[in-house]
Amino acid sequence: MKRFGVVVALIFLTCLSCKKNQKTHVTESTSKNGIEKNHSANLASQKSAKTLFTNHTEFISNGFDFPVGKPDGHQYYNAQKFQENDHLGDDWNGIHGGNSDLGDPIYAIANGYISEVKDYGGGWGNVIRVVHQHKDQLYESLYAHCDSVVVLEDTYIKKGEQLGTIGNCNGRYLAHLHLEIRDILNLDIGSGYGSDITGYLDPTLFITKNRK
Numbered sequence: 001m002k003r004f005g006v007v008v009a010l011i012f013l014t015c016l017s018c019k020k021n022q023k024t025h026v027t028e029s030t031s032k033n034g035i036e037k038n039h040s041a042n043l044a045s046q047k048s049a050k051t052l053f054t055n056h057t058e059f060i061s062n063g064f065d066f067p068v069g070k071p072d073g074h075q076y077y078n079a080q081k082f083q084e085n086d087h088l089g090d091d092w093n094g095i096h097g098g099n100s101d102l103g104d105p106i107y108a109i110a111n112g113y114i115s116e117v118k119d120y121g122g123g124w125g126n127v128i129r130v131v132h133q134h135k136d137q138l139y140e141s142l143y144a145h146c147d148s149v150v151v152l153e154d155t156y157i158k159k160g161e162q163l164g165t166i167g168n169c170n171g172r173y174l175a176h177l178h179l180e181i182r183d184i185l186n187l188d189i190g191s192g193y194g195s196d197i198t199g200y201l202d203p204t205l206f207i208t209k210n211r212k
């Protein structure tokens, strides 16, 4: 009886690991390399991200504004434009220079869903990511080096509402807001610089084109 039990248990365990292997195999065979794997993961997340707005249609974007000096960046300038020195975003600074803009409010550039609030440390500091559905496309805006964050992850926000304040990344830089706009969601945080702009948009150009 005891032996029979062991055999049954063994068969059961073998079947379980069979299933597990099968599952792993299916996943791997659909993606031949890391890039394809990331791509399908991103497609899946884009698809599920759309459902974020199904029951929250009031948070679908109706246009974009600038993240500081709302709504059009009054009293601020872009000190390092997109792709200047391979920069993958914009660097918003107050016109009075130095740390004069430290603690100034940062606003959501459009209605959306706050998908991440995280202190990445290093050269990033506090980062906020917001997913936007605009004209049936999904975008992500990313606000970095924040001194403070006044929103919670997994909540919705309206355009022009405050997300946090401009910071200096724990004294690493003079205070400024690093803003990115991406058209692939949930990419790695990256390094903020690079000549491969796959997944990244020129924030100022995009906002200017998509004002209400």
Ligand SMILES: [Zn+2]
Pocket (backbone or CB within 6 Å): 080, 087, 089, 090, 091, 177, 178, 179, 192
């Ligand atoms: Zn920057």
